[in-house]
Amino acid sequence: MPKLIAPSVLAADFANLQRDCEMLNRSDADWFHIDIMDGVFVPNISFGMPVLRDIIKHADKTIDTHLMIVDPDRYVKTFADLGCDILTVHYEACTHLHRTLQNIKAHGMKAGVALNPHTNVDLLKDVIQDIDLVCLMSVNPGFGGQSFIENTYSKVSELKELINKKGTGTLIEIDGGVTDKNAKQLVAAGADVLVAGSYVFKSSDQEKTVKELRELANS
Ligand SMILES: O=C(CO)[C@@H](O)[C@H](O)COP(=O)(O)O
Numbered sequence: 001m002p003k004l005i006a007p008s009v010l011a012a013d014f015a016n017l018q019r020d021c022e023m024l025n026r027s028d029a030d031w032f033h034i035d036i037m038d039g040v041f042v043p044n045i046s047f048g049m050p051v052l053r054d055i056i057k058h059a060d061k062t063i064d065t066h067l068m069i070v071d072p073d074r075y076v077k078t079f080a081d082l083g084c085d086i087l088t089v090h091y092e093a094c095t096h097l098h099r100t101l102q103n104i105k106a107h108g109m110k111a112g113v114a115l116n117p118h119t120n121v122d123l124l125k126d127v128i129q130d131i132d133l134v135c136l137m138s139v140n141p142g143f144g145g146q147s148f149i150e151n152t153y154s155k156v157s158e159l160k161e162l163i164n165k166k167g168t169g170t171l172i173e174i175d176g177g178v179t180d181k182n183a184k185q186l187v188a189a190g191a192d193v194l195v196a197g198s199y200v201f202k203s204s205d206q207e208k209t210v211k212e213l214r215e216l217a218n219s
Pocket of ligand 1: 008010011033035066139140141142143144145146175176177178195196197198199
């Protein structure tokens, strides 16, 4: 399976969201990565349902939604109704993670779990068979444009080993500080999906950057 690129819309120009969505539609991006932040689980607020509705209206690719919110169960139905394809919740925000994952799947979405940089991948060993995607945070969640945490490579390898051992086919997504400098090493360690925000949207030729990052990840 080819390695996937999921540009993070958090780094888009919010005054020109339709333009940026159309750029992603034209580009080699595989998914739209959407960050929802509540100002409680993380010290930042991104955007909510009305903005997400408009993004989805203009997006013609898989909608990969990363919830950085407390008590995500409250909104599972809402995100399903809006048209999200993948719904990722934080391990650290879920008291009953297994129940939350079943809830997401019951609403017709793929279920993802994100881990903060300090959270050990071993904690997923009893639930990995219920997870479609693990999002390893390679920065502390809450903001775009931060530096990649080098310890991520060993976490990817450990997680890949767990997934292979259990034979679950769970995808590994890396989120935070992804660039051409770390993409190849992340893929070599076992990553399947690379999220890139600033690296794509702050570049002078965004479509070309997506194309080159995708080629690099699959070389
Ligand atoms: O979830 C987050 C941040 O919390 C990410 O999705 C960022 O949006 C990635 O941005 P860059 O680090 O690539 O700028």
